[in-house]
Amino acid sequence: MKNLPRWFPAIVLICVVAFVVSIFARGIGAGDLTGAMPLEGLARIPVSAGGRTKPLDTYARNELLRMSGKQTFEGDGGSRPAIEWLLELWTKPEAAAERRVFRIDHPDVRSLLALTDATRTRFSWTEISPKLEEIFRQAQLASEVSRKKQDPFQKQITDLYGKLSEYVQVQNLREPYTVAPLAAGEEWAPLLGTDPHAKPLETESALALRGILASYAMGDAADCTRRVAEYHAVLDAKLPSAGAASAFEVVMSRCEPFYNASILYLVAFLLGCVAMLVSPMSPDRWKPSLLRSALVLIAVAFAIQTFGLVSRIYLQGRPPVTNLYSSAVFIGWACVPLALVGEWFSRIGVLSMAASLIGFATLVVAHNLSASGDTMEMMQAVLDSNFWLATHVVVVTIGYSATFLAGFIAIFYVVGGVFTKLLRGDAMKALPKMVYGVICFAAFASFVGTVLGGIWADQSWGRFWGWDPKENGAALIVVWNLLILHARWGGMIRDRGVAALAIAGNIVTSWSWFGTNMLGVGLHSYGFMDSAVFALVTFCLVQLVLVACALVPTARWRSLATTS
């Protein structure tokens, strides 16, 4: 028992390694796709949707996520994977019509559809379909108002109408494009076209898929298994790249690297908190032991997150940041090594806590951004430039990361300094230095990244700087960092002032990151209570409170009071 603190990090390491092994085992094994039917093989079948070749599994997950907000549904035996819902929709539509997959939140929409069960937010096609005409009429009415001016009811009815049309499209096999191009001259195509009188496709892929669906509908597991295996053999021979990428993507979806990394970050953060709590009692034994354990967890979480990022790069053939979702993942990822460098300088544990907190928070944000569907969607032609995505986007995102990191370190400094006695002596001196150093780096990365963006714009449409909302957002971050640095160099602010401004930098960064996107959906008209706006406003208010804490006179700081 006496040596427990010494061995604790090793124990944590063993546990976390076991955890990682279990994740990958679940990814490679069939997991929840076991059963009589060859779900695992069906999940790997490549299809084309949104211009991207992806496994049927990913398509099913995204569709279900868009409709119901979850990647699973309530099947006969409890929670079941999305692929089963999609196959049921294709083979037993009347059974699928009973599945509660349409999420409806707005009370007026519910009352319009006479959905009286207040205990649920998800409803089935059977429950909704009697009111299809009314939904169509309401959607028509709403479509005459621009999206920006629509009220929440109009937005939800428009969304619902869109989901219902898509449901019908999918059920009728017009989406996704399932028929693979196996011979020269063939293109990805839907199994059924829009013309009901057209002759059904007779290509090798179409025939195989029809056979698979027929045997699935009959419940003939043996026949279905054989047909799926045969189809995969054909795919491997004639379309090898799609098959391999599909199989890998199925494994990746099941490993859920970002979700699991976020759990580890959270545990690491909690360990760090415990370390701080026990530090007065056991400053030489438990505190360093727990901090080292937290570091182990962060390192493993970082490795898993890296695996996820690299997988996305492989699947997309693109640099890591291509949309808002991936920017969230990347911001957290870039913060971690930055913070660990800082930790190496200061060795007080606070930076690894900041790293784990940012890692966790950004992955939660990313998770919430993924609800709109495929997170690896194809890019508009103008963005189709790996060179600029790899330089401008990555550098500017690292600038965002560093600005956030400076803000979070400052939060630890202020909260720890004002309310606790944990940051005595060295820590009180080291943390402001860290904040300053990270801001220097942030100024560098955000400036260079922003100017690179201008150069990209000049290359693409001849306008280095157009003063559009997104560009202005980036400019605000640059100017804010410069302002902090110049104020400090001019002696106008010191440690406390830098910390206060760095925390306010969190507001600037989150505004540039999200706020500018929200302008488009009408912050000034309706939708002010949209959850993302609400989250952003809450975050900013919390930052303001923290800035106020930083302004508490140093005489009242508990960590400073005890040093004398």
Add this chain to the structure above:
Amino acid sequence: MNKLNSILKSLSSLRLTVVLLALSMVLILAGTLAQTEQGVWMVVERYFRSLYVAIPFQLFVPTKILRIPGVFPFPGGLTLGVLLFVNLLAAHAVRFTLSWKRAGMIATHAGVLLLLVGEFVTGAFAKEGNMTIAEGASANYIEDTRSCELAVIDTSDPGDDLVVVVPARMLGEAGRDVITSGMLPFSVRVVEWMPNSRMLGPMQASKGQLAKATAGVGTQVAATPVAVATGVDGADIDIPAAYLEFKRGDASLGTYLVSPQLNMPQTVDVGGKRYEIALRFERGYRPYTVKLIDFKHDRFVGTETARNFSSLVRLTDPSERVDREVLISMNNPLRYAGETFYQASFAPDDSGTVLQVVRNPGWLLPYVSCALVALGLLVHFGSRLIGSVRRKVS
């Protein structure tokens, strides 16, 4: 001499720098929020290239929560830019010492100065326009989609057309409803002016809308006003439309609907002589001709998302002995005669291309600036970082 020094000193103060940076942030924020209501070009002129700007309080508060009337005056982008420029120059004039320790900062600040100069040059001298060409057709002029003109064309001379243009801002001006000029064969009465408009086909338009025009194509189609494009929509082109009555003395020659959306010119009969009229984007003619040979627009399979688009054009300029084919595509512009041609957009149903044509004498400045700043900051922060690491290791 001492006085000069003290002025220089106060101009060079870091306090001034911080104040200017803070003011810039307020201006940028206001200029961004303003784009929820206004087009990006309007905002650029009013906020970022002006001496001062009147900012409405309402910008910062959603109307749903509180309605606040009134504006407050604020220094515009030009003022702040010039002050930052002076502040920076003064700082280096006062504290100038050439040493390795300061080399990084000097390079960085030189880059920032160049950036400010670059934006100034762009604001003052850059010209942007569009070239819309249908497949198989040629164009030798560039349209400025930010301003329109009413063209009255006398085609009676078989050799040359005689064109008189009325700038659209005169048509849209409040209080001025009749335009007369000795150069025009008739006077123009503005019945209705729409800064941004949408066309209604024969089936969509009501009888009343079609009755607004008494002659020309306006008896078959109608225009209806729509809100001006705002910066946050990402669209920056307004397509105006107008109902104009042409008069000779007191006699009406008819009320016409005009808009750049109507491709064919219309004719007005003035005592037996025919004039063509058209409201079109302002044109700037060029000595060279661009002919669109082929326009390609690929989409991702099963979607409407553009994968790429490109225009194969033939560039001819007899005076310069130029006659060659060029492929212009996304991220691959053509640079010719001080102008750069970018693949910007395309005509409906892919029947033609829209090239953005830009002349910006300052286009190279940001490139130099970026290199200077990046290098300067690397040297400056890098040397300090190495210093800290050394101390840490020893």
